[in-house]
Amino acid sequence: MFGRTKKKKTYENPHIARLIEIVGEKEVLHEQGDLLSYDCDGFTVHKAMPKAVVFPKNTEEVAAVVRYCAANDIPFLARGAGTGLSGGAIPLNNEVIISLVKMKHLLSVDYENRQAVVQPGFVNLKLTNSISDKGYYYAPDPSSQYVCTIGGNVAENAGGAHCLKYGVTTNHILGLEVVLPNGEVIEIAEDGVPDSPGYDLMGLLTGSEGTLGIVTKITVRILKNPEGKQTVLAYFDRVEDGSRAVSDIISAGIVPAALEMMDETAIEGVEAGAYPVGHPDDIEALLLIEVDGITAGLEEQIEQILKVCKARNVREVKVAESEEERGRWWANRKTGFGAMGAISPDYLVQDGVIPRSTLPEVLKNISDISKESGLRIANIFHAGDGNLHPLILFDSRIPGETEKALKAGTACLKACADVGGSITGEHGVGIEKKEEMRFIFSDEELEAQLRIREVFNPDDLLNKGKLFPTPSRCMDVKKIVKDTVAVK
Amino acid sequence: MFGRTKKKKTYENPHIARLIEIVGEKEVLHEQGDLLSYDCDGFTVHKAMPKAVVFPKNTEEVAAVVRYCAANDIPFLARGAGTGLSGGAIPLNNEVIISLVKMKHLLSVDYENRQAVVQPGFVNLKLTNSISDKGYYYAPDPSSQYVCTIGGNVAENAGGAHCLKYGVTTNHILGLEVVLPNGEVIEIAEDGVPDSPGYDLMGLLTGSEGTLGIVTKITVRILKNPEGKQTVLAYFDRVEDGSRAVSDIISAGIVPAALEMMDETAIEGVEAGAYPVGHPDDIEALLLIEVDGITAGLEEQIEQILKVCKARNVREVKVAESEEERGRWWANRKTGFGAMGAISPDYLVQDGVIPRSTLPEVLKNISDISKESGLRIANIFHAGDGNLHPLILFDSRIPGETEKALKAGTACLKACADVGGSITGEHGVGIEKKEEMRFIFSDEELEAQLRIREVFNPDDLLNKGKLFPTPSRCMDVKKIVKDTVAVK
Structure with missing residues (x-):
C-alpha cells in the first residue's frame, strides 16, 4: 500500500486505551501534568489524584x-464545574473522573x-440568559451561578439567595435521565x-x-419574570435587633424573594472587597431584603x-432607587465570600x-466560639431560611491555625x-x-441511607467514601437484610 | 382471696391474644362482623377481609x-380514614390493619x-380550623379534607384544588417519624x-x-392566610376555548391559587347535585379561577x-361579590364527584x-373514548396543573357495563x-x-423502585401487592444485586 499508515498509539495502562476507544483520544486526560487541576474542587483542604479524566x-x-x-472494578465519579465547597468531586480513590463539561447544551x-x-x-446562569428575552428565568441562584453547572446543582441540591421564596434546586427539577452505577440508563418523569x-x-x-x-439530562421548571422587584437595605446598631427583624418580617406574612444578613466582620470584608457600596463601618448588622411580584x-x-425595621430600632433603611443601585447591592453580597480575602489570608x-x-441565640454562640478560638468569624448568610454561613478567618502560615479554624467550623455546626x-x-x-x-443522624438513620446507597451501588465504585461517616459499613447486603428483619 | 376474680378471656387465635396484650382489649377488632367495614377503602371495586384491626x-x-x-410473618398495613381512591388500604393478604385514627392529636x-x-x-381540615384564629392555614386541600387524615395525605402525597400555586403534600412536609417494617423507629428532619x-x-x-x-408523627409547614382572595367564574360555549384560556392564563405570568375546569356533563351533574349554583345548561365548559395574595x-x-377569557370567546365571566358567593362556587366544585350520583347510578x-x-387534544381523545364505549364521561378537574379527573358514568346493574367502564378508564389513562x-x-x-x-415505567425503572422497596421491606409483609405490577418480583436480594452489577 502507498501512503503512510497512521501509527496506533500504545498506552502503558490498558484501561486508558479502552477509555480512549470509548470517548476518543482528545477526550481523555491521563498524563500527570494534565491531571493536576483535577486533584480537588472548591474544597481545597484535601487533594487526591485521579486515574484519568x-x-x-x-x-x-x-x-x-x-x-x-x-466491569473492571475501577472507581469513578462525575464532575461538573468543580465549584462544590465540600469536596464531593475529589478523587479520593484514584477515580476515573467523568467530566460533564462537554455535555453543555440547552436541548429545548x-x-x-x-x-x-x-x-x-450547562452553566446555571446561561439558562436565565437564554430565556430572559422571552421574559423567563431559572430560579435557583447559587452565588457561583456564572460558572457552576446545573448537573452539579442537582447533585448538591444547590440553593441561593432567592431560594427563600422560590425553593432550592429540588423544587425546580421536573425530570432526570440518569446513568446508574451499573451503566443502566433510566428516565425519571422525563x-x-x-x-x-x-x-x-x-x-x-x-x-x-x-x-x-x-x-445526563435534566428537565427544569422555568419561571416568568416577576413584574416588579423592590430591594431594601437596612442597617442595625445591634445584631440582635437585625435577627429579630428577620423573624418579624416572616411573621408579618411577607415571603421576601431574598432576606440576607451580614454582620460587622462581614461588612468590613465586603467593603474592603471589589464591590464596596459604602456601608457604615460601625453597625453590627445589615439586612438586604428583596420582594417581587x-x-x-x-x-x-x-x-x-x-415598619418592622423601625420597631426593631433600625438606624437607617433605604429602598433601591434604580436597577443599577440594586445591582450594586447584590454584587456586594454575592461576592462576599471572596471579599474576605481582603481582610484575611485564608x-x-x-x-x-x-x-x-x-437566630439570635446561635449568632451569640458563634460569637463565643470566635472568642474562644481567637479567630474572627464573619457571618454573611441567607437569614430568611435560617441558612448560616460563618466564615472563619485564619492564616494558614501560622502553625496550628488551620486546625484551629477547622475545629471552630465544627463547633459552629x-x-x-x-x-x-x-x-x-x-x-x-x-x-x-x-x-x-x-450530629444529626442516629446509627439507624444512617443505616437506612446506606442501605439505599448499596442498592444503587453494591460495589461502592461510584464516588466512594463521600457523604457518610468513615469507615463505611462493609457491603454485606445479605447481612444487612438479616439485621433489618431481626426483631429488636 | 375474697371478691371475684376477673376471668381472663382466651382467644382461638394466639396472635389476637398477643395483639391485645400490646394495645389493649378495646383496641383490637377481630370478629367477622366488626371487620366488615374494613374490607375496602374509597376504591370499592375490590374487597378483602383483614385478620384484625x-x-x-x-x-x-x-x-x-x-x-x-x-417476627411472626403476619402481613400488615396502615390505614387512616380509608378515603383513598385507589385501594391502598385494602387488606389483599388478610393483613392486620394498623388503624391510626386514635393517634389524632395536634401535638404542637x-x-x-x-x-x-x-x-x-389528625384530620386535614382540623389543622386549618385549629390555627385560623391566628391567621394561619394548612395548604394541601384534597376534596375529602373534612375527613381524610394527614397521615393518609403523606402516604398518597395528596393534592387538591389549591395545589397549583402551593404545591402538593410533599411540598409541605418538614419532618417525619416513621416506624420501619422491622419495627425500628427513625426520625427524618424531626x-x-x-x-x-x-x-x-x-x-x-x-x-x-x-x-x-x-x-407516626408529621411536622408540616403552615402558611399565613393570604391578605385577599378573588374568585372568577367563566362560561365558555366551546370546550376548546376554555382549554386554551387555561394555558393563556399561565402564560400571562399569573399563578392562580386554583384553576379548575368542568365540562358539559360535569356541569349537568353538579347542577343536579346538592349544591347547584345555576350554571347555564348549554355551555361546553366552565373555569373556576382563584387568585390570592x-x-x-x-x-x-x-x-x-x-382579558384572556374575552380573547378566548368567553360567553360570560363574573367575579365573586362576597365570601358567601365564593363559598357556594367552591361547594359546587368540591362535592362534584358525589354529585354525579344524581345523573348516573355509578x-x-x-x-x-x-x-x-x-389539554385540548386529550379532552378530544377522552370524548372519542366516551363515544366508542357508549358511556358518558364527565370531566371535572384541576386544569391549571393538567390533572384530569374523567368520571366514567355507568350502571353496574347492566351486565358487562362495569367492565366497559374499567376499560374506558384504562383507555383514558x-x-x-x-x-x-x-x-x-x-x-x-x-x-x-x-x-x-x-404505561409510564420501563422494566429497569420499575426494578429500581422495587429494589428500594426490598431494602425497606425484605419480607414483603407491609402492604404487599400494591403500587407495582403483579406478579411482584421474587425477593432474592442476592440475585438482584448480582443483576445490578452485571455489565449489559
Whole structure:
C-alpha cells in the first residue's frame, strides 16, 4: 500500500486505551501534568489524584465508560464545574473522573409548559440568559451561578439567595435521565409531568452528591419574570435587633424573594472587597431584603418591612432607587465570600441551618466560639431560611491555625445541630462534613441511607467514601437484610 | 382471696391474644362482623377481609405491633380514614390493619417557625380550623379534607384544588417519624429544618402509598392566610376555548391559587347535585379561577384573567361579590364527584396528568373514548396543573357495563400517558392502577423502585401487592444485586 499508515498509539495502562476507544483520544486526560487541576474542587483542604479524566459527549458514552469501570472494578465519579465547597468531586480513590463539561447544551425550551431540558454541563446562569428575552428565568441562584453547572446543582441540591421564596434546586427539577452505577440508563418523569406515581427517585437522586448515579439530562421548571422587584437595605446598631427583624418580617406574612444578613466582620470584608457600596463601618448588622411580584402589591410589602425595621430600632433603611443601585447591592453580597480575602489570608466557609427563631441565640454562640478560638468569624448568610454561613478567618502560615479554624467550623455546626438544625444548607457533606453527619443522624438513620446507597451501588465504585461517616459499613447486603428483619 | 376474680378471656387465635396484650382489649377488632367495614377503602371495586384491626395510641404501640407481625410473618398495613381512591388500604393478604385514627392529636404549633406537629390520624381540615384564629392555614386541600387524615395525605402525597400555586403534600412536609417494617423507629428532619443532608428519605416516604414504613408523627409547614382572595367564574360555549384560556392564563405570568375546569356533563351533574349554583345548561365548559395574595395586586391579575377569557370567546365571566358567593362556587366544585350520583347510578373516577398544553387534544381523545364505549364521561378537574379527573358514568346493574367502564378508564389513562403524562396525579396507584404503571415505567425503572422497596421491606409483609405490577418480583436480594452489577 502507498501512503503512510497512521501509527496506533500504545498506552502503558490498558484501561486508558479502552477509555480512549470509548470517548476518543482528545477526550481523555491521563498524563500527570494534565491531571493536576483535577486533584480537588472548591474544597481545597484535601487533594487526591485521579486515574484519568474523560469527557463524554453524550449519554451513551457516559454509560459505556461507567459499564467499563464497573466491569473492571475501577472507581469513578462525575464532575461538573468543580465549584462544590465540600469536596464531593475529589478523587479520593484514584477515580476515573467523568467530566460533564462537554455535555453543555440547552436541548429545548417549552415556554407553554414552562420547562427547559438541559445537559448536565450547562452553566446555571446561561439558562436565565437564554430565556430572559422571552421574559423567563431559572430560579435557583447559587452565588457561583456564572460558572457552576446545573448537573452539579442537582447533585448538591444547590440553593441561593432567592431560594427563600422560590425553593432550592429540588423544587425546580421536573425530570432526570440518569446513568446508574451499573451503566443502566433510566428516565425519571422525563417529560416533566409532575406527581409521577411510584417512589420519588427524582427527590432521592437530587442532593445525593453523586453517590447514586450520574445525571445526563435534566428537565427544569422555568419561571416568568416577576413584574416588579423592590430591594431594601437596612442597617442595625445591634445584631440582635437585625435577627429579630428577620423573624418579624416572616411573621408579618411577607415571603421576601431574598432576606440576607451580614454582620460587622462581614461588612468590613465586603467593603474592603471589589464591590464596596459604602456601608457604615460601625453597625453590627445589615439586612438586604428583596420582594417581587405584581407591581401593585409591592409598595404595601415594602411599607410593612420598613415598619418592622423601625420597631426593631433600625438606624437607617433605604429602598433601591434604580436597577443599577440594586445591582450594586447584590454584587456586594454575592461576592462576599471572596471579599474576605481582603481582610484575611485564608477563610473557611461553613454552612449550617437553624430554625429561624433561634437566630439570635446561635449568632451569640458563634460569637463565643470566635472568642474562644481567637479567630474572627464573619457571618454573611441567607437569614430568611435560617441558612448560616460563618466564615472563619485564619492564616494558614501560622502553625496550628488551620486546625484551629477547622475545629471552630465544627463547633459552629454543632451549635446549629444543638438547636435542632442541620449541618449543611446548600454546600453538601462531601468529604468535609462526613463525621458531622453523626450530629444529626442516629446509627439507624444512617443505616437506612446506606442501605439505599448499596442498592444503587453494591460495589461502592461510584464516588466512594463521600457523604457518610468513615469507615463505611462493609457491603454485606445479605447481612444487612438479616439485621433489618431481626426483631429488636 | 375474697371478691371475684376477673376471668381472663382466651382467644382461638394466639396472635389476637398477643395483639391485645400490646394495645389493649378495646383496641383490637377481630370478629367477622366488626371487620366488615374494613374490607375496602374509597376504591370499592375490590374487597378483602383483614385478620384484625388494631388501634395503637402511640408510636411505641405501632412499633410493637409491627415487630410482632414481622417476627411472626403476619402481613400488615396502615390505614387512616380509608378515603383513598385507589385501594391502598385494602387488606389483599388478610393483613392486620394498623388503624391510626386514635393517634389524632395536634401535638404542637410553632407560629414563629411556621410549623405544626401532628399525629397521623389528625384530620386535614382540623389543622386549618385549629390555627385560623391566628391567621394561619394548612395548604394541601384534597376534596375529602373534612375527613381524610394527614397521615393518609403523606402516604398518597395528596393534592387538591389549591395545589397549583402551593404545591402538593410533599411540598409541605418538614419532618417525619416513621416506624420501619422491622419495627425500628427513625426520625427524618424531626425539627423541620429544611435541606437536611443525606438522601431525601422524606421525599421517598411521601407518596410511597404505605409500602415503605408507617408514619407516626408529621411536622408540616403552615402558611399565613393570604391578605385577599378573588374568585372568577367563566362560561365558555366551546370546550376548546376554555382549554386554551387555561394555558393563556399561565402564560400571562399569573399563578392562580386554583384553576379548575368542568365540562358539559360535569356541569349537568353538579347542577343536579346538592349544591347547584345555576350554571347555564348549554355551555361546553366552565373555569373556576382563584387568585390570592396582597390585596393591592389582585385587581391587576383579575383584569388580566378577564382579558384572556374575552380573547378566548368567553360567553360570560363574573367575579365573586362576597365570601358567601365564593363559598357556594367552591361547594359546587368540591362535592362534584358525589354529585354525579344524581345523573348516573355509578361512576368511576380516573386521575391522569398531562402537560398543560395538550389539554385540548386529550379532552378530544377522552370524548372519542366516551363515544366508542357508549358511556358518558364527565370531566371535572384541576386544569391549571393538567390533572384530569374523567368520571366514567355507568350502571353496574347492566351486565358487562362495569367492565366497559374499567376499560374506558384504562383507555383514558393511556391517552394521558401517550402525550407524556402520568397515570395518577393525586389518587395513587394502590391496586387500581398497578398494571398501568407499565404505561409510564420501563422494566429497569420499575426494578429500581422495587429494589428500594426490598431494602425497606425484605419480607414483603407491609402492604404487599400494591403500587407495582403483579406478579411482584421474587425477593432474592442476592440475585438482584448480582443483576445490578452485571455489565449489559
